[in-house]
Amino acid sequence: MAQAGPSNPAKKKGGKGAEPKVKSKKIKKLSEAKAIADLEQSALQFEPPPGLEAFADLPISDLTKRGLKRAYFVKMTDIQAKSLPVSLKGKDVLGAARTGSGKTLAFLIPVLEILYRRKWGPQDGLGALIISPTRELAVQIFDVLRSIGGYHSFSAGLVIGGKNLKDERERLSRMNILVATPGRLLQHMDQTIGFECDNLQMLVLDEADRILDMGFHRTLTALLSHLPKSRQTLLFSATQTESVADLARLSLKDPVRVGIEETVTEGATPKTLEQHYVLCELDKKLDVLWSFIKSHLQTKTLVFMSSCKQVRFVFETFCKMHPGIPLLHLHGKQKQMTRLATFQRFTSMKHAVLFATDIAARGLDFPSVDWVLQVDAPEDAETYIHRVGRTARYESAGKGLLFLMPSEEEGMVAALKKKNIDIQKIKIKASKTQSIANQLQKLAFQDPEIKYLGQRAFVSYLRSVYLQKDKSIFKLDGLPVERFAEALGLPGMPKIKFLSKEMAKAKKNASRAAAEIQAAAARSEPDGSSDEASDSSEDESSGEESSPQKAGEDSSEQKPERVRTKYDRMFERKNQNILSEHYNKLVDHSADTNADGSDDDFITLKRADHDLDDNTTTEHDFISKRKQKMLASKKALAKIGPRGHKLVYDDEGKPHEIYEIKDASEVFKSVDEVKEAGRKFAESERGKLQQADVVDKAEAKEKKREKKRKRKEREREGEMYDSDDDGDVAMGPTVAELSDDDGYVSPEFELPSDSEGSADEQPPSKKAKQNPASTTLEEEEELALKMLRSRR
Known part of the structure; x- marks a missing residue:
């Protein structure tokens, strides 16, 4: 009866046992399909009620609701409540909201829902693409996606720069959702085989204004050309600019604008943010920053620099x-x-200070940031909004402090007021400010690396000010650069090459403009009076002599420009005639020689005219060291001809090569002398070789003898081993152990001197005399047998 029970394998394999499972699978698929169809219908017909706040009230799947609940997302923000009902219907959205308002969930939830309702699977390929301006923001979006989409079966990937391209290629074809930066994504689209976006359902552009500001406009245009036009596009940004509007017209179809009116009317920063600015000279900024950090040790602070x-x-x-x-x-x-x-360390820390550039100004969510300090003024009002948006996120409070120089105050405050940003001016107590210039100077003196970093920081800040577009705020002329260099601890002000180039360019343009004005005046007054007046005024202003023009030459005509070398600049230096009169007095230029050609005057100098060969170096054949390095190949040198070579002059002033081969006719008078000289040379060399051979043989013999002596020493040391009564082997003392501090060696272990020779090299009779006790009984018997045999 036990075999007839329900555990019978025959019945398990039979048709009756498998029927319920097959039916349950079919019923489950049908119910899932019906649930997805109902969800699709409810999303298309959904109209948000006036007090919509909870995610649970949205027409989204249970899998997404469970993921949101696990990540502790319960209530929606304003931008989420306005954009989600629209994006869930499959429409394009152009969203704008202040930083920290929850734009990430506003596009991640539609991505999960659209792919879920369309039953997207691994075989369908890439379904959603999310483009982010920076790597840190892309990582943050990917982490949020994993936290809320853990119950879905989609595969998600992260493609950013700085990681192994080969590993990304292998996993790219299996991704359903991809979070990427523009540069690396375009690289994969152009180079990775099998990476296709033909079935793309959704495109998300996060922080679109930042993407365009970073110079990715052409990259985005190229990316959009790879993507299908039948897609849903969500574009989110904290600020709305003309470039963003152009991008929206290019990529969106009949978009629904969300949150734009609110941003314009109410201001781009949250109400929970306290905003202040202080006036601070350039050379006092680090003092104020250090004093602020020392007085706020129990806070979390983010410091922005340029x-x-x-x-x-x-x-x-x-x-x-x-x-x-x-x-x-x-x-x-x-x-x-x-x-x-x-990024992860600062996110997890409770009290810390993070020094950052504008790379951390967009989209990054650092929890519980108390202060945002902007030591260097932002590029524009939009950059200010993004910087202070790292604090006072969602419903939390925060404070922002902006350092402004007196020359920047008027323009920056006016720019912020245009964005409805109310910023209050505060003062810093001088008694609470601590000067750190001496400490920085000491660090720069002790560590050359700190000095080098200070020089680079000095130049990079001035360059950033110089490159700013808004010259009503950023004025390079009035900056106290010398005091700024001292404040960084530098012993002197570094050279600013880009400024010197610009000054030279401005001077050149000014001289050209003056020349054009002078030419126009010359054309207007043909009698030349204006030329004289302009020449005299130019002489008075510059203090230099003006070169007279040739007769008939038009002042407006200029010679074609040629390449100016360092020698041209050397010979154009001013004040070259300071010592010329003194040296001219030492040389009599009245007559080089007398009528008969004799040199009567001792002080008179003559220059000898030498007949130089064609191979000598002239001024035109001169090649600089840099050019010699560039023309290292024979082919390159052949284009400009052979190089010059050095000559020496004899007493008569005739040039000669440094190493000249004498003619054989000058050394030898006949052929017999040549043969005799060769024979003598061969004999001398043969004698030298014989002597060298004798020396080499003697050295080899001495080495062989020394080697044999050392081998005998080792054998003698081996005989010093004997046996104890217990059967243990005891090693006798070596020569080094028997020698005491005075260098004394026991006589029974004394080595033979060099004059006596080694014991092995002496005849047997001498061996016996030296050590008669060394013969054994067996040796004496063998000797007796030999004597008996010899008698027979």
Whole structure:
């Protein structure tokens, strides 16, 4: 009966046992299909009620709701409540909202839902593409995607620069959702075989204004050419600019605008953010920054600077000064793994200071940031909005402090007011500010690396000011550059090459403009009076002599420009005639020689005219060292002819080569003398070889003898082993052990001197005399037998 029970294998394999499972699978698929169809219908017909707040009220799948609940996302923000009902219907969205308002979930939820409702699987390929401007923001989006999409069966990938391209290629063809930066994505589209986007359903452009500001406009245009036109596009940005509007017209079809009116009317920053600015001279910024950090050790602070060199210099110096709070730095010159580690470390820390460039100004979500300090003024109002948006995110509070120089105050405050940003001016107590110039100077003196970083930071800051577009805010002329160099601890102001080039260019343009004005005046007054007046005024202003023009030459005509070398500049130097009169007095130029050709005057100098060969170096044949390196090949040298060579002059002033081969006719008078000289040379060389051969044989014989002596020594030391009563082998003392401090060696182990020779080289009779006790009984018997045989 046990075999007839339900555990019978025959019934398990039979048709009756398998029927319920087959039916359950079919029923499950049908129910899932019906649920997806109902979800699709409810999403298309959904109209948001006035008080919509919870994610659970949206027409989304249970898998997404479970993922949101696990990640503790319950209530929606304003941009989410407005954009999600539209994007879930499959329409294009152009969204704009202040930073920290939750734009990431506003596009991740539609990505999961659209692919789920269309039953997207691994065999369908790439379904959604999310493009982010920076690597850190892409990593953050990918982490949020994994947290809320854990219950879905989609495969997601991250493609950013700084990682192994080969590993990304292998996994790229299996991805359903891809988060990427523009540069690396375009590289895969152009180079990776099998990476296709023909079935793409959704495209998301996050922080679109930042993507365009970073110079990715052409890259985005190329990316859009690879993508199918029948897709849904979601474009989100914190600020709306003309370039973003152009991109929207290019990539979106009949988009629904969400959150734009609110951003314009209410302001681009949240109400929970306190915004202040202080007036601070350039050379006092680091003092104020250090004093602020020392007085806010229990806070989490984010400090923005304009260049990577400044970030690194401030980080390195402040670390050596030990402020009492952890310090971190983040900039674009770091490697990818270092950047990600810094980002994650600062996110998890409770109290820390992060020095960063604008790479951390867009989209990154650093939790619980208390202060955002902008030591260098932002490029524009949009950059200011993104910087202060790292604090006061969602419903939390935060504070922002902007350092402005007196020359920047008027223009920057006016630009912020245009964006409805109310920023209050505060003052810093001088008694609370600590000067660190002496400490930085000491660090620069002790560590050359710190000095080098300070020089780079100095130049990079001035370059950043010079390259800014808004010259009403950023004015390079009025900056106290010398005091700024002292504030960085530098012994002197570094050279600013780009400024010297610009000054030279401006001077050249001014001289051209003056020449054009002079030419126009000359054409207007043909009598030449204006030329004289202009020449005299130019002489008075410049203090230099003007070169007279040739007769009939038009002043407007100019010779074609030629390449100016360092020799041209050397001979055009001013004040070359300071000592010329003195040396002219030493030389009599009245007559080089007398009528008869004799040299009567001792002080008179003559120059001899030498007949130089064609191979001698002239001024036109001169080749610089740099050109010699460039023309290292024989083919390149053949184009300009042979190089010059050095000559020496004899007493008569005739040139000669340094190494000249004498003619045989001058040395030998006949052929017999040549043969005799060759024979003598061969005999002398033969004698030298014989002597060398004798020496070599003697050295070889001495080496062989020394080798034999050392071998005998080792054999003698081996005989010193004897047996104890217990059967253990005891090793006798060596020569080194028997020698005491005075160098004394026991007589029974004394080595023979060089004059006596070794014991092995002496005849047997001498051996016996030296050590008669060394013969044994067996040896005496063998000797007796030999004597008996010889008698027979």
